[in-house]
Amino acid sequence: MVLLKLQNVKKFYEQKLVLDVPEIEFESHRIYTIVGPNGSGKSTLLNILALLDKPTDGDVFYNDENVWKSSKNIKFYRDNMVMVLQQPFLFNTTVLNNVSYGLKLRNVPKIVRKKLVSEMLEKVGLKNFDNRNAKKLSGGEMQRVAIASAAVLKPNVLLLDEPTSNLDKTGTFALEKIIENLKNTVILTTQNIEQAYRLNSKPLTMADSRIIPNSIENLFFGVITGSDNSKTIVISEKVSFSIVSEKVGNSHIFIEPSAIIVSCDKLHSSARNNIKGKILQIINMQNHLKLKILIEDIEIIALITKESFYEMNLKFDNPVYVTFKASAVQVY
């Protein structure tokens, strides 16, 4: 069931386009990960989804109701979703008061509040933290208190803005466990692609204020150079790809993993990109195999059938050639 939907949403700040989403849907009881670099528009998207920010253009639907055009007060919709900021703010009081703040606003009786807060604190690994001053906790503990404050309200949608950006590996894994155990729709932003896999979430990739369809992989940033007829994008000191684009300068590009041909020998074809690499990782998918191939200092993902893989007798660390057309490189 579709819970949240954005349609033709655009957001401008001082006439600069910071978000452009033609359409996106979020189903209930699923985890979504929005992956993208800094400044790609992730936080803006999250603010709009949390109804904290109004889009300049377009519509936001919650349960098929057009939120900003509804006769109901915006608070009616806001009460169904809670957002946790990247640098969460905690009130200068006890952990108990912080976590019970939202419950108090909802007129939940004190005795029930205390019980719910204790249960939630135990869930996030902060048992007996009730009377600690929230401002004196560590970064990871603060993050967990903020998530507890949001999750205790049992919102239909929980939005988390880079919840693990300030945590070490142990803290990150612990928090991911907490997120997985929440029974809400969770939409979180991250710069870490691996996190999207670990959370068993539906990943969405953002770059340059837009959502890039169908992919979280093979997203690169580089500088486009060259003339109209022959353009290349320089990804790193050692790697550049031929592309077809009107754009010049800094850009994000995306290559569909299924558009990449993997071969043992160099192919002589019309494809402009033919680069040598070696197999770093072989990931077994349901119908395909995902190959992580190291090309100089970058990693590229290719999707091939199991038949092709066995026919070519590919193995880990094997040298291979990756081939793709310049027109297969999507420029954003």
Added chain:
Amino acid sequence: MEFITTGIKEAFELIFSFDETVYEIVGRSLQISCTAIMLATIVGIPLGFFIGITNFKGKNIVLILLNTLYSLPTVIVGLFLYSMLSRIGPLGSFGLLFTIKGIIIGQFVLILPIVTALSVSATQNSDKRILTTATTLGANRRQVISAFFWESRYAYFSAILAGFGRAFGEVGVSMMIGGNIAGCTRNITTAIALQTSMGEFVLGFALGVILLFMALLINIVFQVIQKTKVA
């Protein structure tokens, strides 16, 4: 030199003997300045919050104006209000000249820019995440604003204290608008000025000690607030 030491000694005797004149003047000073600061708080804090939180055309001009009025000389306020409240002035019919109400209005005009300007900076320096956090956790507009004020209360309280300090210690407005009428509009600062001009130092010293004590008290509270904020 001897008259100073004798004066101070007798001043303390006056204070500790609970001299009626001394405490009547102190009481009046407190009454005037507390009322003025209460009014300035009611107007200045919300105004400062609004200016600090919103972006509007001409905001910079408003801020420059506020900062200029921040250090407004008391005699200028006195002069301006005198011309407004005197019999021939536009507000003369209200009969506020040489009354406590008149001094309260004068001190209110004097400290309103202070309270407002300090509230603007309190608002601007406060953590804006309070607003987002309270909103997303389900607070309505009123609850969001009260959460913001509560979390930033030390900064706003400092603004109120600064305003009170200025009102309590000013002499120009009280003298010009109040007229220093004994038993009616005479407060600590005007009494000190009068006693000094008459060469009667004992009452002046006694009131001066109390004024200094009040200033000290305000500063101690100020320091405690600052420390609490840091902690």
